[in-house]
Every structure is written in C-alpha cells, then in structure tokens.
Amino acid sequence: MEFKFLLPSKVVMEPGLRKRTGEYLQGLGLAHILIVTDPGVKGAGLLDSIYSSLDKAGILFEEVSNIMANPRSEDINQIAQSYRHKGIDGLLAVGGGSAMDAAKAISLLLTHNGRIEDYEGSFTLKHAIPPIVAIPTTAGTGSEVTCFSVITDTARHFKMSVLDYRVGPVLTLLDSQITDTLPSSIAAATGMDALTHAIEAYTCRVSNPISDGLALHAIRLIGQFLKPAVLDPENFVAREQMLVASLIAGMAFGNADVASVHCISEAIGGLYDTPHGVGNAIFLPFVFDHNRDADIVRHAQVAYALGIDHSLAPADAAQAAVGHLFQMTKDLGIPRFSEVKGVREEDFMIIAEKSKQNFSDASNAKAMSIEAYHAIITTAYHFAA
Ligand SMILES: [Fe+2]
Numbered sequence: 001m002e003f004k005f006l007l008p009s010k011v012v013m014e015p016g017l018r019k020r021t022g023e024y025l026q027g028l029g030l031a032h033i034l035i036v037t038d039p040g041v042k043g044a045g046l047l048d049s050i051y052s053s054l055d056k057a058g059i060l061f062e063e064v065s066n067i068m069a070n071p072r073s074e075d076i077n078q079i080a081q082s083y084r085h086k087g088i089d090g091l092l093a094v095g096g097g098s099a100m101d102a103a104k105a106i107s108l109l110l111t112h113n114g115r116i117e118d119y120e121g122s123f124t125l126k127h128a129i130p131p132i133v134a135i136p137t138t139a140g141t142g143s144e145v146t147c148f149s150v151i152t153d154t155a156r157h158f159k160m161s162v163l164d165y166r167v168g169p170v171l172t173l174l175d176s177q178i179t180d181t182l183p184s185s186i187a188a189a190t191g192m193d194a195l196t197h198a199i200e201a202y203t204c205r206v207s208n209p210i211s212d213g214l215a216l217h218a219i220r221l222i223g224q225f226l227k228p229a230v231l232d233p234e235n236f237v238a239r240e241q242m243l244v245a246s247l248i249a250g251m252a253f254g255n256a257d258v259a260s261v262h263c264i265s266e267a268i269g270g271l272y273d274t275p276h277g278v279g280n281a282i283f284l285p286f287v288f289d290h291n292r293d294a295d296i297v298r299h300a301q302v303a304y305a306l307g308i309d310h311s312l313a314p315a316d317a318a319q320a321a322v323g324h325l326f327q328m329t330k331d332l333g334i335p336r337f338s339e340v341k342g343v344r345e346e347d348f349m350i351i352a353e354k355s356k357q358n359f360s361d362a363s364n365a366k367a368m369s370i371e372a373y374h375a376i377i378t379t380a381y382h383f384a385a
Pocket residue numbers: 141193197262276280
C-alpha cells in the first residue's frame with residue numbers, strides 16, 4: 001500500500017467565529033490583506049463583523065467582491081494584475097468554492113508572472129505565495145481544505161485545475177452560524193456537491209484508508225442532515241453538521257480524487273455556466289448506477305452509509321442507493337438536466353469529449369469511453385421521473 005495524505009489547513013470551529021477573524025489573522029502576522037468574496041455574501045451582510053474585527057486588529061484590507069460562480073481566467077488575471085504591487089501579504093476568502101478558488105488563483109499570481117492559464121496542472125508553482133485564510137459560507141465545496149483551484153479558461157470554455165500544496169488555505173475558520181441565512185436552493189446544490197465529493201472519493205480508484213474513513217463518515221452525516229438542513233432552514237443543528245460534513249468530504253476527495261460525475265459537471269459548467277453543485281446533483285445517480293457493478297462492495301458501503309437497510313445484500317443495497325439518490329435530488333428541488341439553462345442536444349458529444357479530457361476521468365471506478373459519457377448525458381436529458 002502506498003499513499004500520501006495532506007491537510008494544508010488548521011481548522012477552527014466556533015459559533016460566531018468570523019467576529020474573531022482579525023485576531024486569527026494577526027496571529028499569522030498578516031498586516032495588509034485582500035478579501036475575496038462574492039456579491040451574495042456581501043449583500044447578506046456576512047462581512048460586516050469581519051470588517052470590524054479587522055479594524056480592531058489594525059489589519060489593512062482591500063476587497064474584491066465581484067467573484068461569480070465558475071470564476072473566469074480573464075477576470076482572475078485582471079484582478080491579480082491590479083493587486084500585484086500593493087503589498088498584499090495574505091488573502092481572506094469568504095464565500096463558497098468560487099471565492100475560495102479565485103483567492104487561491106489570485107494569491108498564486110501575486111508572486112508569479114503571467115496568467116493563471118500558465119500554471120495549469122500539478123506543481124507548476126515556482127515560489128511561495130501569500131497565505132490564504134478561508135471562511136466557507138456554504139456547506140459543499142470543501143475547497144477550504146484542498147490544494148487545488150478550479151478556474152474556467154475563458155478561451156477554451158474549459159475548467160482547468162491548478163494543483164499545488166501552496167494554494168491550500170493555511171487556516172479555515174468555520175463559523176457554525178454562517179450558513180443560517182443561506183438560501184435553500186444553494187444549500188441543496190452545495191450539499192449535493194459535498195455528497196458527490198464523499199461518494200466519488202470513496203468509490204474512485206485512488207482512495208486510501210484515511211480518505212475512506214473520512215468519506216464514509218461524510219456520507220453518513222450528509223445522508224442524515226442534508227434534507228433537514230434544506231427543507232427546514234430553522235434547523236441550525238443540521239446546517240452546522242453540513243458545514244462539518246462538507247469539510248470532511250473535502251479532506252477525503254482532496255487526498256483521493258473525484259471522478260466522472262465531476263468530469264461531466266465541470267464540462268457543462270464550462271459550457272453553460274451551470275452551478276457546480278447542480279451539475280453534480282443531476283449526474284450523481286446516473287454515474288453511480290453506471291459504476292456500481294465495477295465495485296459492488298464499495299457501492300454497497302455507500303448505500304449503507306446513506307441509511308439503506310443493512311440487511312440488504314450488497315448488490316441489492318447498491319441498486320437501492322440509485323433510487324435513493326434520485327429521490328434525494330427530487331426532494332431537494334434539483335432541476336432535471338433538460339431544465340438546465342442553455343442545454344442543447346447537439347452539444348452532448350462536446351460535453352462527452354470534455355468529460356473524457358478531465359484529469360479525474362482516470363479515477364472513475366469504471367473505465368469510461370467518450371461513448372459511455374455520451375450515453376449517460378443523453379439518458380439524463382431524456383429522464384422524466
Ligand atoms: Fe465539487
């Protein structure tokens with residue numbers, strides 16, 4: 001057995017923790033930071049207590065608050081260009097995966113010349129980069145504990161990845177109250193992203209014993225708490241548990257991989273700007289169904305962790321999990337693939353080809369061909385249940 005396991009981030013969790021951001025950043029020796037966030041987070045007032053704490057700690061801050069879903073390379077390059085010589089010594093990402101991925105890419109470009117596209121791939125960085133502190137505001141991405149940044153290459157309409165230990169946040173502040181006001185539709189999509197991370201980490205070809213334990217626990221937590229967190233927004237315990245579950249799932253897939261669900265979701269995200277969690281939620285049941293006979297035992301373990309009857313034989317449990325996942329997406333109000341904005345059947349071969357080109361294609365439980373991707377995408381489009 002051979003594996004590596006890395007956690008880039010110290011994790012602290014506490015109700016209302018964002019009010020203490022300044023003292024934590026001071027503890028890291030930071031004096032002039034760049035906040036990277038999105039309009040939804042800013043509009044919800046989630047930054048107000050952070051600003052006060054930074055002022056109190058005497059930390060200068062600048063802010064980029066226009067990060068949108070699926071951050072684009074040309075925007076990242078432009079932002080980095082304007083902050084390169086301003087003495088920024090750290091980044092504070094406040095938001096979901098897009099804000100965190102953008103902060104990672106901007107931080108990289110503060111000490112590296114060129115464009116983010118030049119650093120696509122693994123371990124392409126040449127120098128240290130300013131440390132990143134993450135405050136996740138959704139329970140889904142896990143980006144706060146991963147060492148990669150996913151950015152849409154605008155020219156290629158392709159989601160590219162930059163992987164390096166140095167882009168992993170050094171500190172994650174989990175404020176268990178921060179998702180209290182998260183809209184249900186976002187809680188649903190991001191929660192399904194977290195579930196996909198955990199299931200793909202557990203069933204992919206490059207899992208390891210530590211990621212396995214984390215992934216199964218994340219599946220159990222998400223199976224138990226995602227629906228209450230979405231359907232009953234007053235259930236703050238469920239929301240808190242989802243924040244922990246998504247971080248645990250991030251630790252799992254960050255040290256294993258994701259697989260074909262993400263390959264398809266990233267392809268449609270690059271093409272139609274579909275929210276990442278929505279894409280994953282749509283394709284998770286289909287890919288799980290396609291993959292399950294490649295490793296019945298592991299797919300059955302996923303089923304049991306989701307709460308399916310332990311007395312069912314592994315093959316039956318894995319089959320039951322398919323129906324369970326379909327029901328979850330329905331209960332959570334996830335749209336069907338045919339309802340996704342911009343989707344056209346004539347694009348399906350392009351989506352299949354881009355899925356196959358994805359780095360994580362090789363990690364899928366079952367070897368995938370372009371034709372297999374095309375068949376799954378077509379089946380999902382015509383699925384009417
Ligand atoms: Fe994801």
